[in-house]
Amino acid sequence: MGFSKEEISDKANYCLGCKVKMCRKGCPLENDITQFIAYIKEEKYEEAYHTLCETTVLSPICGRICPHKSQCEGSCVRGIKGESVSIGNLEAYVGDLAIENGYQIPKFSEEKKNKKVAVIGGGPAGLTAAANLARHGYDVTIYEKYDKLGGILRHGIPEFRLGKDILDKQIEKILELGIKVKSGVALGKDYSLEDLEKKYDAILLAFGANISSKMGILGEDLQGVYGGNELLEKNTHPDYTNKKVAVIGGGNVAMDTSRTIKRLGAKEVTVIYRRAEKQMPAEKKEIEDAKEEGINFLFQTNLVKVMGKEKVEKIECIKTELVKKEGETREVPVDVVGSNFELPMDYVVMAVGSKVEEKIVNLLELELTSRGNIKIDENYMTSKKKIFAAGDLSGTKATVAWASRSGREASNAIMQYLEN
Ligand SMILES: Cc1cc2nc3c(=O)[nH]c(=O)nc-3n(C[C@H](O)[C@H](O)[C@H](O)COP(=O)(O)OP(=O)(O)OC[C@H]3O[C@@H](n4cnc5c(N)ncnc54)[C@H](O)[C@@H]3O)c2cc1C
Structure with missing residues (x-):
């Protein structure tokens, strides 16, 4: 550093x-x-x-x-x-x-356990779980859809915040614990849960929740409306030269997409957030860095609709006021009637939350929570025996450390399950 x-x-x-x-x-x-x-x-x-x-x-x-x-x-x-x-x-x-x-990650046990575990997804939750299991002597294989492990650390957080050289080296250190990797293969496409159930004593699902949520407003399906998670994950962007871009949201994804888009040459990038600046979930430093890099901010502003014939031409917004409501821990943004205004815009990027990929969870036939996450019990087990889940897909607080903790605890639960 x-x-x-x-x-x-x-x-x-x-x-x-x-x-x-x-x-x-x-x-x-x-x-x-x-x-x-x-x-x-x-x-x-x-x-x-x-x-x-x-x-x-x-x-x-x-x-x-x-x-x-x-x-x-x-x-x-x-x-x-x-x-x-x-x-x-x-x-x-x-x-x-x-x-x-070259300091090594110490093992917890030198004894080899004769049990095989598959971990699906090589992000913070999967890597932590696999490391914990390997350190206790289990035979672990990570299955990852991309060629390289890392999850959002690789396909999300931009290079200017986390260098991929550091990530590569840390993953190498984790894999030195004796973890096997099958990369470039996706659950639900190249193999099924049943295939894995035949080969492994336990399976941990840790494939994240990186599909951008939608707002359900008019014009959201116009050309030029994107999801922030997808733009960063796939790293395929339109040409932003001389374009105005609105990024909706106030968290990490909003900060990383707005800064990335500005660096890719957009003329004007405006972050639109419905609450006040002090309520933004993004780190203060990220917000300050974004401001320094020339990102505009519209606080206490809500997106009402996206307008255009086929593609985005302008957006309609409304101002909000923050109101104390009974039962709510923080003030709630309420639209100020008659405060609507329009802004010319070329692209709109949604960064208002993310969810699990529906196509895959439907295939797995597992019980879900009301928010669409994979439902787990207090032992991290899903509705199917020997199938566990951890990280963002199980609805943990979406930060690296929380996903990692969930991977650690789920792997401890797997070990308990395997030894009883
Ligand atoms: C843009 C962005 C910025 C962020 N910034 C921060 C930050 O600064 N600090 C912080 O603490 N948190 C940050 N977060 C949140 C944090 O990155 C996540 O909470 C964390 O990565 C979740 O870990 P995970 O292992 O559950 O999932 P992921 O990191 O999403 O990893 C899931 C893995 O599963 C793989 N996968 C997906 N589908 C399949 C499949 N079908 N078969 C096989 N593999 C599959 C994926 O390719 C991926 O490698 C950010 C998130 C985003 C999107």
């Missing part, structure tokens, strides 16, 4: 090493943050890495792209009166050193 040893030492020494570890509580993976930082203070970097490895195999990635301000750093005691400890920078530093110096 470009910090010198001295800078890292200063950042580590700023940590108070609290006895009650609030930062650990704030981390979805429950990393022992004060302990790994204590090792950095003593320049015991391999020990720091091994402390992190007790709970995560994604250090160089989480250190870079976790929403730290709402997770570990947001709970740091130092942050009450001033700046919190730079936990993300410290984690990435240790993760990078592990790559440079």
Whole structure:
């Protein structure tokens, strides 16, 4: 991450090493943050890495792209009166050193278990689950539809936020645990769940939920309306030269698509968000970076309809006011009657949420939740015996650390199932 040893030492020494570890509580993976930082203070970097490895195999990635301000750093005691400890920078530093110096991810058991597990999807949930199972001696195979593993870390988060060299090297380190990979094959196309059930003792579904949700408004089917997830995943874009683009939403996908589109040469990119700036789910830093790069923002504004003959020509928006409503934890945006206005536009990109691919879940014949996610019980098992699910497709909070935690817990549940 470009910090010198001295800078890292200063950042580590700023940590108070609290006895009650609030930062650990704030981390979805429950990393022992004060302990790994204590090792950095003593320049015991391999020990720091091994402390992190007790709970995560994604250090160089989480250190870079976790929403730290709402997770570990947001709970740091130092942050009450001033700046919190730079936990993300410290984690990435240790993760990078592990790559440079070849520190291994330790195994939990050297004993080989005679059980085979298939993991479908090589994103944060699948990678974490596969690593945990391999570290406990299980025979694991990841099935991935693309040629390379990584999930949204590869086919979503742009290079300017997460370098693919780091991702490649970390995946290599995870695979060194002895995980097999079958890439370029998709569940529901190249093989079925029944095929896998015949070959494996347990199956973990971790194929994500990366289909852009729609708003259900007029004009959404016009040419020139895209889903942000699909644009980033497939990396196929229209020519944005001299074009005006509206990106609807306030999360990571909205930030990454708007910044990518601006970098691809769009004349004007406007993010339209129905709530206030302080309510945006995207990290503050991402919003600031987007502003610096020239992205416009329209807060408390809702998209009403997209207009045009065949393709997008303009959009109609309405202003919103934030109203306190009983039973709601935060203020709710309500349209201000008569505040409608139009804007000329060439493209509209939807970044208002994402969901599981319907075609696949229908084929699997598994029970779903009311939100269309794969339903799991408290042991991460789906409605079919020996089929488990984890990550975004099971409706976890959609961040890398939460998906990874869900992969870890699901793999622990699989081990319990296999040993009983
Ligand atoms: C643009 C964008 C930016 C984001 N930015 C951040 C961020 O900065 N910080 C953060 O913490 N979170 C971020 N997130 C959220 C985070 O990336 C996800 O929550 C996380 O990747 C989910 O992990 P997963 O393993 O469940 O699914 P995924 O990462 O989606 O991985 C699923 C894998 O399954 C594979 N797959 C799909 N279908 C099949 C099939 N039929 N057969 C075989 N394989 C299949 C996919 O190719 C993929 O490799 C972002 C998400 C997006 C879309």
